[in-house]
Amino acid sequence: MAGDAIVETRGVGKTYDGGVEALRDVSIDFPRGQLSTLLGPSGCGKTTLLKIIAGLIPPNAGEVRVKGRKIDGPGPERAFVFQDFALLPWATVLRNVAFGLELRGVPREVRDETARRRLAEVGLSGFESSYPNQLSGGMKQRVGLARALAVDADIILMDEPFSSVDEQTRRKFQEDLLVLLRHRQKTVIFVTHSIEEAAYLSDRIVLLSPRPGTVSRVLTPDIGHDKDPDEIRRDRRYLDAVDEIWQILKQYVT
Numbered sequence: 001m002a003g004d005a006i007v008e009t010r011g012v013g014k015t016y017d018g019g020v021e022a023l024r025d026v027s028i029d030f031p032r033g034q035l036s037t038l039l040g041p042s043g044c045g046k047t048t049l050l051k052i053i054a055g056l057i058p059p060n061a062g063e064v065r066v067k068g069r070k071i072d073g074p075g076p077e078r079a080f081v082f083q084d085f086a087l088l089p090w091a092t093v094l095r096n097v098a099f100g101l102e103l104r105g106v107p108r109e110v111r112d113e114t115a116r117r118r119l120a121e122v123g124l125s126g127f128e129s130s131y132p133n134q135l136s137g138g139m140k141q142r143v144g145l146a147r148a149l150a151v152d153a154d155i156i157l158m159d160e161p162f163s164s165v166d167e168q169t170r171r172k173f174q175e176d177l178l179v180l181l182r183h184r185q186k187t188v189i190f191v192t193h194s195i196e197e198a199a200y201l202s203d204r205i206v207l208l209s210p211r212p213g214t215v216s217r218v219l220t221p222d223i224g225h226d227k228d229p230d231e232i233r234r235d236r237r238y239l240d241a242v243d244e245i246w247q248i249l250k251q252y253v254t
């Protein structure tokens with residue numbers, strides 16, 4: 001294993017049936033306990049890379065190692081939070097959160113108790129018996145995150161989780177996510193196309209070029225996420241990171 005990387009991609013390439021080359025020779029180390037973002041223009045292969053790391057689709061070239069071992073499919077140490085939430089519409093919020101544990105055969109009382117605690121952590125106590133279609137986009141997102149926390153995966157993969165919620169909800173949820181992660185040793189790999197979001201949340205930012213996605217730059221803003229959210233947004237290092245990212249990405253805007 002390279003340093004303390006919990007996830008490593010080595011020479012990952014992906015060409016879809018039909019000939020679209022989405023990724024080329026992507027080698028990235030994701031350090032344990034850090035929040036890394038994949039940032040790049042739409043269509044550059046961010047979702048593809050995240051799905052390959054999740055083991056949901058195979059690469060055509062290269063490999064992914066998790067804790068030093070080559071993966072060949074999904075695993076319990078990785079939880080995927082989908083862009084469209086992927087909640088079960090026919091199940092209550094509680095059951096949705098407990099679903100991963102249900103699949104693993106955890107007894108009902110244990111999994112319901114765990115799900116209740118995770119729902120409380122994401123601020124959704126009182127909604128256990130609601131159904132997904134009774135929730136706002138921001139609340140569904142919280143359910144998705146609670147589900148990832150419930151299975152206690154070390155690695156949480158999030159694909160543009162805030163893209164379908166309004167700006168206020170997005171900011172609130174970004175703040176909540178940082179607070180939630182502060183006391184946990186979770187490794188998060190987070191996909192976004194928002195420069196501000198990447199700069200605000202990340203320990204590490206991997207900039208991808210347009211398709212086929214390749215690693216363009218890796219930035220480590222060192223903003224210090226133990227600070228107050230409003231302080232972060234005024235911090236020189238945050239503002240510098242936003243500027244630096246934009247200077248790199250703007251060459252890709254035609």
Ligand SMILES: Nc1ncnc2c1ncn2[C@@H]1O[C@H](COP(=O)(O)OP(=O)(O)O)[C@@H](O)[C@H]1O
Binds near residue numbers: 016017040047048211
């Ligand atoms: N299942 C698929 N079959 C064929 N092409 C795909 C498939 N999924 C994604 N693509 C193409 O691969 C490229 C990268 O897609 P994606 O990983 O979704 O990019 P991003 O998430 O960065 O917007 C795009 O051109 C997209 O159209």
Ligand SMILES: [Mg+2]
Binds near residue numbers: 046047048
């Ligand atoms: Mg995507």
